[in-house]
Amino acid sequence: MLKLFLWLRYLRKRKIVFLSIAAVALSVSLLIVVASLFTGFIHSYEHIAVEFVGDVVLQPPRKFVRYPHFIERLEKLDAVDAAAATLTGHGVLYIGKGNVRAVIIQGIDAVRTARVAGLKNSLLRQKDISGELSFAVPDKPDEIGGYVGIAAIKEPDEETDEYDFAEAEQMIGEQVVVTTGSVTEEQDTSADGVRTKFKRRTIKLTVTDVVFTGFYDLDKNCVFMPIEKLRETLYPNLEEPLAETIEIKLRPGADIESALAQIRGVWEGFVDDVLGGDPYLKSSATEIETAIEMQGRYIAEVRKQMGLLLLIFGVVSGSVVVLVFCIFYMIVTTKRKDVAIIKSCGTSSASVAWIFVGFGACVGIVGSGIGVVLGFVITKNINVIEGWIRVIFGLKLWKSSVYMFSKIPTEVNWFWAMPIVLSAIAAAAVGTLIPAIVAAITKPVEILRYE
Amino acid sequence: MYKLILAMRYLLKRRITYFAVLAVALCVFIVVIVMTVMTGLVRDFKQKNHDFAGDCIVGSESLVGFAYYEDFVKELEQNQFIEGVSEVIKSYALLSPQGRDVSRGVEIIGIDPVRHSRATGFGRTLYYRKNNVEKAFAPSYDPNLLGCVLGIDLALDRHADSGYSYYDSPVRLGLAITCFPLTARGALAGAATAPVNTKTFYYSDHSHSGLARVDDSVVYLPFDQAQALCGMAGATKRINAIHVKFKGGVELQAGCDRIRRLWQEFKADKSGESQAYLLDTVTVQSWKVYRRTLIAAMEKEQTMMGVMFGFVGIVTVFIVLVVFYMLISHKSKDIGVLRSIGASKVDIIELFAGFAFMVGGLGALVGVLGGWQFLLKINKIEDWLFENFGYQVWDRTMFAIGDIPNEVSPKVLAAIVVAAIAACLIGALVPSWQAIRLKPTETLQVNQL
Numbered sequence: 001m002l003k004l005f006l007w008l009r010y011l012r013k014r015k016i017v018f019l020s021i022a023a024v025a026l027s028v029s030l031l032i033v034v035a036s037l038f039t040g041f042i043h044s045y046e047h048i049a050v051e052f053v054g055d056v057v058l059q060p061p062r063k064f065v066r067y068p069h070f071i072e073r074l075e076k077l078d079a080v081d082a083a084a085a086t087l088t089g090h091g092v093l094y095i096g097k098g099n100v101r102a103v104i105i106q107g108i109d110a111v112r113t114a115r116v117a118g119l120k121n122s123l124l125r126q127k128d129i130s131g132e133l134s135f136a137v138p139d140k141p142d143e144i145g146g147y148v149g150i151a152a153i154k155e156p157d158e159e160t161d162e163y164d165f166a167e168a169e170q171m172i173g174e175q176v177v178v179t180t181g182s183v184t185e186e187q188d189t190s191a192d193g194v195r196t197k198f199k200r201r202t203i204k205l206t207v208t209d210v211v212f213t214g215f216y217d218l219d220k221n222c223v224f225m226p227i228e229k230l231r232e233t234l235y236p237n238l239e240e241p242l243a244e245t246i247e248i249k250l251r252p253g254a255d256i257e258s259a260l261a262q263i264r265g266v267w268e269g270f271v272d273d274v275l276g277g278d279p280y281l282k283s284s285a286t287e288i289e290t291a292i293e294m295q296g297r298y299i300a301e302v303r304k305q306m307g308l309l310l311l312i313f314g315v316v317s318g319s320v321v322v323l324v325f326c327i328f329y330m331i332v333t334t335k336r337k338d339v340a341i342i343k344s345c346g347t348s349s350a351s352v353a354w355i356f357v358g359f360g361a362c363v364g365i366v367g368s369g370i371g372v373v374l375g376f377v378i379t380k381n382i383n384v385i386e387g388w389i390r391v392i393f394g395l396k397l398w399k400s401s402v403y404m405f406s407k408i409p410t411e412v413n414w415f416w417a418m419p420i421v422l423s424a425i426a427a428a429a430v431g432t433l434i435p436a437i438v439a440a441i442t443k444p445v446e447i448l449r450y451e
Numbered sequence: 452m453y454k455l456i457l458a459m460r461y462l463l464k465r466r467i468t469y470f471a472v473l474a475v476a477l478c479v480f481i482v483v484i485v486m487t488v489m490t491g492l493v494r495d496f497k498q499k500n501h502d503f504a505g506d507c508i509v510g511s512e513s514l515v516g517f518a519y520y521e522d523f524v525k526e527l528e529q530n531q532f533i534e535g536v537s538e539v540i541k542s543y544a545l546l547s548p549q550g551r552d553v554s555r556g557v558e559i560i561g562i563d564p565v566r567h568s569r570a571t572g573f574g575r576t577l578y579y580r581k582n583n584v585e586k587a588f589a590p591s592y593d594p595n596l597l598g599c600v601l602g603i604d605l606a607l608d609r610h611a612d613s614g615y616s617y618y619d620s621p622v623r624l625g626l627a628i629t630c631f632p633l634t635a636r637g638a639l640a641g642a643a644t645a646p647v648n649t650k651t652f653y654y655s656d657h658s659h660s661g662l663a664r665v666d667d668s669v670v671y672l673p674f675d676q677a678q679a680l681c682g683m684a685g686a687t688k689r690i691n692a693i694h695v696k697f698k699g700g701v702e703l704q705a706g707c708d709r710i711r712r713l714w715q716e717f718k719a720d721k722s723g724e725s726q727a728y729l730l731d732t733v734t735v736q737s738w739k740v741y742r743r744t745l746i747a748a749m750e751k752e753q754t755m756m757g758v759m760f761g762f763v764g765i766v767t768v769f770i771v772l773v774v775f776y777m778l779i780s781h782k783s784k785d786i787g788v789l790r791s792i793g794a795s796k797v798d799i800i801e802l803f804a805g806f807a808f809m810v811g812g813l814g815a816l817v818g819v820l821g822g823w824q825f826l827l828k829i830n831k832i833e834d835w836l837f838e839n840f841g842y843q844v845w846d847r848t849m850f851a852i853g854d855i856p857n858e859v860s861p862k863v864l865a866a867i868v869v870a871a872i873a874a875c876l877i878g879a880l881v882p883s884w885q886a887i888r889l890k891p892t893e894t895l896q897v898n899q900l
Binding site: 016019022023090096100177316317319323325326327329334401 | 849
């Protein structure tokens, strides 16, 4: 009770204590905002990977045929919800007068892919239409439909970084030309053996939808078209379905490790039964990994940068210890008579020391509480703040072309907030240690002498 | 004189001031390191962009390009302030290595290597033909073949130490380049028959600009070949840009303004020509404006870092404030004596401002020296960490960064030192104000002594 009374009294009488509360709050909020922005970015990156390719991706070292058999076997597994094949090619896209872009052409089965990944949610036209995803061009069954990324059509506004959705939707129904190619093997008459030759292929696509994922690289580089049409274009002599990767969605609650092992087992069985038991395809060259593992290297790098930045700001924030020390030292030296009276009433040295250490911890708790609230408010409203900065100072801090995402992640990282708060409380308590010892060793007979 | 003596005395005798010095030193130490590294990265990045683009770019963002450039180039070359001029073709193409079932989209840049090296730093980015730029497109294994220069990341794998495995001579590698030829109206030139042009080039050299997006996606082709591939080599030839380098001593903005005036006059002269409408899409930009999207992003990050350190630096201001507050509350008698012997309020403020200056100056000095020493060894420390723990500040296989920049910029140092001293002066402001309000009659009362 006495301690509480003294803490409240010092807080009321010694306004300078509020400085240490402010310093703790400032440091805590800054560290929480930095940690939240980085982890928000990492989570968004992982989320977009899963959203775009499903939970697990099987990637053999070369393309393989008869994939529907494999998908059929996969979908019989308890752990697997759905699977879809993709065929990919690099190419250049001619959109309109003078507008040519380098793109990645993704051949997909729209219906199956919609079950595996969240592509439908990213389509401007079809996201709000119930029913299966489709490439079909209305009233033109002979034309090949395709989805084009919004940034491939037009880059976001230089100042606001916003897309012109109306203009993008005007592209729906327009025809674009994609150039890609494949290697074919030809019998060489001049020399014995087979000669490989690269064949250019051009495909006229009618834009049936526009892709807006919010992830700049996808929005800029991707063109989707029916997998069978892409196969027919690239490999006209091949009559069997061809795939490059298989994207797999797991059932909710499925054990990842077990699912990966089962998928590999099914793959090896499929290679034995259908692909002639090719040992190369059965080897570890066929990668089966989760979408998150596939981004592991980049994410590890971002985590490293976050750790470094937190370390730097953490070290500088270590000045809080010095600040708390100075304030408490001042309180102890000016309140020696109080301390002496308390001790002369029978309070032990340890109890006296605890008054100041406890007060320091309280400063840390209050400061970090304010810091958490401040960090939460800033992180949640970071896009609004960024907008204000753009309006007031004309400075566009966040651009999707630089930081990949259209919006700054606003997810507060409570996992990091906890150790930051605990460190702040500990730092405030540590700062009071020496003043507390000084108070504890105060001798009442010396302080309370009449002269 | 007494102000200096007292300030020195407070600094040496009052141990609590050491904490203020320590806080300032710690803050300065970190800021010196971070800002030096960031400034170095931005400076290197700007320099690489400058080398890549030259001083001034007359160009159109449209892939259709613009016509009548020969006359304008001649006009530019007659001007004394211009060192080099290079006509450039830019477009997108599909790159397919021979015999491999892979292809990828790339950016092609058609240039005359000698002229482009005069206008930009292109020649210095080459490896095999660095000293023989005119043969950049002549593969050493067969000079009669059509050569191309690949961005280094298209040709070689980058190691963890940011180096590459170089060969004595380029590997014989044929690359089919396919692109869309466009008419002057922007339509596909051969839409009805063959909408794309393809030609095979052979890897003759690689270019290491140090810019990740360039090194990973650009293929340089001979100017006339690129012009033909892109459908710009008809009766009225077209290009996408003219890169210009100014002679030494020509101020960037002044040079760009002169070119802008020349261009306006040229455009007016050509207004009657059949493809004059293409000239309306052309802009004249300095290299800084031309590459602004990339440079601005890094500059903004640097500014943001400065702002964040500013926030953290507030704690330092608080520390100084508390230390001065303590000091003044303990030295009220000194102040009373000084005031009683005639020292004015301004003198008292000057005394504490001088003391704050000393604290800030000493803290900044310690921080700068510590930071400087750390920066001198930063690359060795990183190498040691990498060898022993596999830790790198940046994974060099992912980021196009060589050594960590550690060249201390006097401007940055001066700004940090001034900011540290200013922080101390701000911190000392309120306690000094309290000091001058102390009345000698009260502080020197017998019962206060």
